[in-house]
Amino acid sequence: QVQLVESGGGSVQAGGSLRLSCAASGYTDSRYCMGWIRQAPGKEREGVAQIDTDGTTRYSASVKGRFTITQNSAKNTLYLQMNSLKPEDTAMYYCAAEMGSCHPYGFGYWGQGTQVTVS
Numbered sequence: 001q002v003q004l005v006e007s008g009g010g011s012v013q014a015g016g017s018l019r020l021s022c023a024a025s026g027y028t029d030s031r032y033c034m035g036w037i038r039q040a041p042g043k044e045r046e047g048v049a050q051i052d053t054d055g056t057t058r059y060s061a062s063v064k065g066r067f068t069i070t071q072n073s074a075k076n077t078l079y080l081q082m083n084s085l086k087p088e089d090t091a092m093y094y095c096a097a098e099m100g101s102c103h104p105y106g107f108g109y110w111g112q113g114t115q116v117t118v119s
Helices: none
Strands: 003-007 010-012 018-025 032-039 046-051 057-059 067-071 077-082 091-099 114-118
Touching: 003 091, 018 032, 018 091, 018 114, 032 067, 032 077, 046 067, 046 077, 057 067
Parallel strands: 010 114
Antiparallel strands: 003 018, 018 077, 032 046, 032 091, 046 057, 067 077, 091 114
């Protein structure tokens, strides 16, 4: 079973930066779509960024130009570099994975989340 563990969250002033990491384990010999999703109290769940099996990336309009999703060559660690953070970025951030290429049906595997607070 795939396990995902996020780290790197914390509190930061507006305009600051954070880098989130997601350590993946239990992968089969398969390709995975990987992504970051956030949810804040009173707000809808939002897919922030994803990286497809061919390396193609996609971002929500609210973070494009500020956030960057990357993956190490072994594809067992996912990163989200967050720059120019805004208070509205405050949320619980989840790492997620789905077997095969990215598709609109969502992710089957989720991490426990890491809190990001921007003041």
